[in-house]
Amino acid sequence: MTTLVIAEHDNQSLKADTAKVVACAQAIGADVDVLVVGANCAAAASEAAKLNGVSKVLVADASAYAHGLADNLGELISGIGADYSHILASASSLGKDVLPRVAALLDVAQLSEVVEVKSDDTFVRPVYAGNAMETVQSLDAKKVMTVRSSAFDAVASDGNAELVTLDTVIESQVSFESQSLTESERPELGNAAVIVSGGRALASSENFAILEALADKLGGALGASRAAVDAGFVPNDLQVGQTGKIVAPDLYIAVGISGAIQHLAGMKDSKVIVAINKDPEAPIFQVADYGLEADLFDAIPALTKLV
Amino acid sequence: MKVLVPVKRVVDANVKVRVNADNTAVDTANLKMAINPFCEIAVEEAVRLKEAGVVSEIVVATVGPKAAQEQLRTAMALGADRGIHVETDDSYCALSIAKILNAIQTNEQAELIILGKQSIDGDNNQTGQMLAALAKLPQATFASEVSVADGAVSVTREIDGGLQTIKMPLPAVITADLRLNEPRYAKLPNIMKAKRKPLDTVSVDSLGVTLGEHQKVISVTPPAERQAGVMVGSVEELADKLKNEAKVI
Numbered sequence: 001m002t003t004l005v006i007a008e009h010d011n012q013s014l015k016a017d018t019a020k021v022v023a024c025a026q027a028i029g030a031d032v033d034v035l036v037v038g039a040n041c042a043a044a045a046s047e048a049a050k051l052n053g054v055s056k057v058l059v060a061d062a063s064a065y066a067h068g069l070a071d072n073l074g075e076l077i078s079g080i081g082a083d084y085s086h087i088l089a090s091a092s093s094l095g096k097d098v099l100p101r102v103a104a105l106l107d108v109a110q111l112s113e114v115v116e117v118k119s120d121d122t123f124v125r126p127v128y129a130g131n132a133m134e135t136v137q138s139l140d141a142k143k144v145m146t147v148r149s150s151a152f153d154a155v156a157s158d159g160n161a162e163l164v165t166l167d168t169v170i171e172s173q174v175s176f177e178s179q180s181l182t183e184s185e186r187p188e189l190g191n192a193a194v195i196v197s198g199g200r201a202l203a204s205s206e207n208f209a210i211l212e213a214l215a216d217k218l219g220g221a222l223g224a225s226r227a228a229v230d231a232g233f234v235p236n237d238l239q240v241g242q243t244g245k246i247v248a249p250d251l252y253i254a255v256g257i258s259g260a261i262q263h264l265a266g267m268k269d270s271k272v273i274v275a276i277n278k279d280p281e282a283p284i285f286q287v288a289d290y291g292l293e294a295d296l297f298d299a300i301p302a303l304t305k306l307v
Numbered sequence: 308m309k310v311l312v313p314v315k316r317v318v319d320a321n322v323k324v325r326v327n328a329d330n331t332a333v334d335t336a337n338l339k340m341a342i343n344p345f346c347e348i349a350v351e352e353a354v355r356l357k358e359a360g361v362v363s364e365i366v367v368a369t370v371g372p373k374a375a376q377e378q379l380r381t382a383m384a385l386g387a388d389r390g391i392h393v394e395t396d397d398s399y400c401a402l403s404i405a406k407i408l409n410a411i412q413t414n415e416q417a418e419l420i421i422l423g424k425q426s427i428d429g430d431n432n433q434t435g436q437m438l439a440a441l442a443k444l445p446q447a448t449f450a451s452e453v454s455v456a457d458g459a460v461s462v463t464r465e466i467d468g469g470l471q472t473i474k475m476p477l478p479a480v481i482t483a484d485l486r487l488n489e490p491r492y493a494k495l496p497n498i499m500k501a502k503r504k505p506l507d508t509v510s511v512d513s514l515g516v517t518l519g520e521h522q523k524v525i526s527v528t529p530p531a532e533r534q535a536g537v538m539v540g541s542v543e544e545l546a547d548k549l550k551n552e553a554k555v556i
């Protein structure tokens with residue numbers, strides 16, 4: 001029994017998610033190998049080799065893998081997967097894109113967003129925007145699953161795994177045209193200890209500056225509700241919720257966010273939740289550890305001065 | 308060009324569901340049901356492509372109980388031309404659904420298949436990708452912009468760090484994200500017209516697919532409750548609590 005973890009990286013460095021997915025793999029109890037697939041990804045592969053408890057790091061390094069396209073990655077991983085009992089990836093946009101393809105090619109079902117390991121074939125995952133937790137037993141010979149990384153603590157980087165080069169190069173049917181990634185000095189949403197999140201009430205992209213000032217003072221990341229993203233105040237990758245990013249920071253400050261089921265699904269496992277809203281009936285207060293009924297345009301600048 | 312849009316009947320997005328008393332399932336009896344919001348976005352996109360003259364026929368398909376025909380009618384009221392209902396009271400995992408849809412695609416030979424990226428009940432986010440793999444087609448998931456030209460489709464995708472644009476030869480599979488479009492409301496005359504549009508009912512067996520048993524649900528439980536919090540009276544009190552009580556700043 002060996003588990004294969006698909007690494008998340010940008011060729012230069014490993015994303016924090018990978019160390020969390022390895023923690024999930026260790027909870028399953030099998031040996032753990034990591035696959036790093038990319039283009040000029042040697043640096044990321046050597047970081048993966050340091051992850052605690054990893055036996056081997058498989059490296060598929062080719063220009064065909066530069067943009068993380070699902071069809072050729074799916075074929076590559078399902079081929080390698082023949083040797084593994086479990087195949088895990090983070091429930092990131094890459095993992096969600098590629099892993100179902102892998103499962104279908106292997107003729108097995110997939111488990112999405114696993115948050116707990118009960119045994120080597122039984123896992124817990126949220127359904128209905130986290131309003132129910134389903135314990136599911138996989139009856140398939142191979143278990144293919146995406147892992148909600150916020151539910152696991154990263155393993156340490158004190159290992160020394162063997163690097164194994166794979167020569168298989170599979171071309172994609174898809175051509176990459178362009179990419180625009182949000183540039184930010186702030187920590188990544190999935191990885192931040194503090195998140196300051198804004199909703200429709202911010203009313204403009206300029207007004208988000210007051211949240212940015214608070215986030216920066218706390219060394220935190222910026223998040224948003226769907227309404228704020230749809231209105232174009234902030235880029236799409238800041239959306240927190242059922243269909244955006246799922247986060248569980250030490251501190252989540254929800255500002256001018258009503259607390260719709262779909263938003264709560266993305267943040268209700270945060271350790272401490274603060275809600276600032278001028279409507280005392282806003283549902284967000286039901287999940288908040290500290291609620292403040294106030295106009296955000298007064299409260300946020302004042303709070304920024306005090307922290 | 309023909310487009311296939313698979314859709315799903317789910318509990319309405321505004322309903323907060325509860326787990327049943329014996330912790331075996333979510334209680335869906337007597338709840339308001341609707342077309343999955345992402346599927347609705349997929350239908351809308353197909354209709355817009357038809358209005359733009361790119362698409363000539365929109366086929367919607369669903370796998371589900373008799374009542375799921377309501378969702379096919381909703382899709383036809385938005386502008387789909389005909390429906391295929393694979394009638395079953397069994398609930399299937401995404402892989403089995405993808406196999407059924409693949410059998411439909413084998414018959415239909417659509418040049419574009421647009422699905423919602425996830426259904427808001429199972430939150431699986433798998434079916435489109437699995438269908439693409441089984442049909443050996445390229446895929447573009449989490450689409451926020453689609454344009455078809457010269458036998459190819461360009462799709463802008465919402466990815467973790469921002470946006471990515473890729474180009475696929477047709478036929479291809481696309482899964483719709485929230486910002487792809489804002490679905491229209493069906494007008495009354497269109498709702499009436501939809502009742503007369505062709506709707507075929509078929510069985511899983513008649514499609515000739517063999518489905519396995521892949522997963523067993525052991526239990527369904529409510530999520531952990533958060534402990535009730537407190538309201539603070541001022542920004543000063545909030546800052547103090549965060550520093551000295553919660554110790555998070």
Ligand SMILES: Cc1cc2nc3c(=O)[nH]c(=O)nc-3n(C[C@H](O)[C@H](O)[C@H](O)COP(=O)(O)OP(=O)(O)OC[C@H]3O[C@@H](n4cnc5c(N)ncnc54)[C@H](O)[C@@H]3O)c2cc1C
Pocket residue numbers: 198199200201224225226227228239240241242243244245255256257258259260261262263266276277278279282294295296297320344345427
């Ligand atoms: C299929 C589907 C998926 C979805 N996925 C997501 C998702 O992933 N993430 C997500 O966030 N949403 C999601 N939604 C949308 C969700 O249902 C809500 O519409 C959205 O979260 C609302 O955003 P909001 O709280 O910013 O806006 P609103 O609900 O409009 O709330 C604004 C709040 O600001 C308060 N306010 C106004 N002015 C001030 C002020 N000056 N000071 C303080 N407070 C003020 C108001 O009292 C109100 O509570 C989804 C919906 C659907 C149907």
